[in-house]
Amino acid sequence: MKLIRDPIHGYIEVPDKIVPIISHPFFQRLRHIKQTALAYMVYPGMNHSRFEHSLGAMHLSLEFLKYVKGNSNLDLDQDTIGLIGVTALLHDIGHMPFSHTFENALSVAREVYGLDVLDKGKKTHVYLGIKIIEEVLGSLIEGRLRSSEDPVKFIINVLSENPKNSSERLAALVISNFIDADRSDYLLRDSYYAGVEYGQFDIERLKRFLYFNDGKLAVMDKALPVVEQFLLARMYMFKNVYFHSVVGLYNAILSHSIAHLLIRGEIRLPEEVTDLLNFDDNLIISKLSSVRQELRNAILYRQGFKRIKIEPNEQCLKDLEEMRDEINSDMRSSNGLFLYHEFNDIPYQEEREEAVYILTPHGVDKLKRISTLIGSLSEVKRVVFGYHPSAETLGRKYLEILNSCNKN
Template identity: 30%
Template sequence: MSYPNGKLSEEKVFKDPVHRYIHVRDKLIWDLIGTPEFQRLRRIRQLGTTYLTFHGAEHSRFNHSLGVYEIIRRIIDDVFYERPQWDQNERLLSLCAALLHDLGHGPFSHAFEKVFHLDHEEFTRAIILGNTGINKVLLQMGADFPKKVAEVIAKTYENKLVVSLISSQIDADRMDYLQRDAYFTGVSYGHFDMERILRVMRPREDQVVIKKSGMHAVEDYIMSRYQMYWQVYFHPVSRSAEVILTKILHRAKHLYKDGYLFKTEPKHFYSLYNDQITVEDYLKLDESIILYYFQAWMEEEDTVLSDLCHRFVDRNLFQYVEFNPHLQMQQWLELIQLFKKAGIDPDYYLVLDSSSDLPYDFYRPGEEEERLPIHLQMPNGELRELSRESEIVEAISGKRRTDHKLYFPQDIIEDFSSKRKVKEQILEILKKPY
């Protein structure tokens, strides 16, 4: 088949519940989608353990990556086309970075990263630059093209406008996952008028800006993000599942280091346990592999590993209470001692989990995780930072909200028939408000 000018002889489309259709016209994009590394994203859920809370949340990083690509394609081909501030030579680079931005996510994403001290963005760049199918496809555009794609994802690329399309406080990544996650979880919080936002986006030298007339659509977008974090992403039941998932991985690693003889050896984890993980090893990991081990480990002799795996697979999750570590440190120390007295290992069965979010921030130069603000383009061409014009956004700007929960196995505590006094003491502490 012939592909003149890098275009497919016939446009390919994916049916999509969020964007209706995802259009692929470039051979480069079509070839990237067909690589094993990109197809692996079908086996990584977008929302990790959230499917145990919202049963529809079975969508994948594959779905989301295509969605981010489609939003960028629409911005470049429909909104920015022939505008003098936009360099059309950056089109394919932007599309590739959008498509590949989540390539390095591991199974259950952030929980997996925390246990093994990994960074999905580092693996994304390693896959793009390594001996992979992705790299071979990108090299068709030139020897330095994979490096450019990696730089956009690392936010170090010289054209900051390209970077801001994929990574900023109003980028294609967020616009897709808010709508997609709302759709698949069945909630209404994540909906906003993306069509309006796209229409009022304008390219400037180093970032995307929004016409002043589109301010209210942006306010709605920011509030949607705020609600999604607290109603979906930080849902306490999903966090309970993530706590158990994390403890399973910690326990298996501890047993391996201790010389424990597994009935089902964690062969896929050896390089992780020995801090020798390669890109090739990493790409073999997906959620089907992890769940295979969890089901197998339900039969292990180690009672902690077996119990935790049963809990995750059968969705027998930990209960939780509000718990402020700054005000309840004494109760926390008492609970640890009581758990030990009862024969429950607090390292695995008493877990304090905190979630924190900053819905919007203005520019704080020099600070860690610098956030470039959203700018409005006024009718006279002047740029104004969003919170200076919007009272709604000003009210939440720079304000970080943090939530603490204490997780524990209610069923085990209730079963303390021979240790009634310890049981009563534990329940008494857990009932105390802070």
């Protein structure tokens, strides 16, 4: 057993059989991919990486399973528990430079500049992660993990959101659900490094009241306040940190810079999985000399760009959506010196079979039936416009548009 000291969870225990997976260069690569891209331009402490988040997700998944097993009287062997922990460990193994911002850059390259590139939206890293597991880590995983399951197939089924049996279903819910190990770690970790309290919630109480039955992961009703606390923490982190307009502005600048590097052939999406090994933040930073000075100075020195500070109302958002082709054209004609970036998140939304379930004395029920507070949560949607002084004409154009539609 190895111990890793972590500022969020204290000591993270790593079983000896998992250590070679963590030591593998493809996992170590995550040290060089920032968790929250350029959020450090606003919150200077947010320089943490996908590496420590992945360790935290593994730790919390194992903690969740310990209490789920005891509360639910599950016949869950240690090999399967370990396999679920490794699945959580590898859930972000396919992330590209600057995490989700690179995925946004692919969309910008395609939609704004017309480049034919791989674009699977926010699931691009999952697609690449599965390829890494299949082609690089598979033999190591099979050699280290004993299980009645096929370990590689198990991990791929869970990460692709296609569970085939009860164990895979439990793994999927523990790792990626409305309340899960992934979200729990990044809320606690990101708020810690941002120096804010928005993402804090009582993780110690939450994990002790988890229950699994009939394919559903539920929280016992005595922990309902923590469930509400968790979902509110998530909403506040998105509103105040992830969707901060200046964070969005700089991530938009980075997205256009990456798109320009792709267009000019300075970087290319790796054709072979092994080429992903050196595909990290350092590569992008080293290539910034190839993009125009205005973009480079913004990313390296936080210089040059201005932000339009008017928050669009609901009617404005509808008008802007109808103008999307024109906006893309203006970004393209300015070569990235005029920018538009959109944020969108739904804090909580119930569907037929997807919800947070609460275990009450009368059985399992959906969260919205029990919590009026959570039923009031609505979609979080924001946009930010930015421009370099050399593109001030476009800046004035959209300032007038926002002033006009906000009056309606």
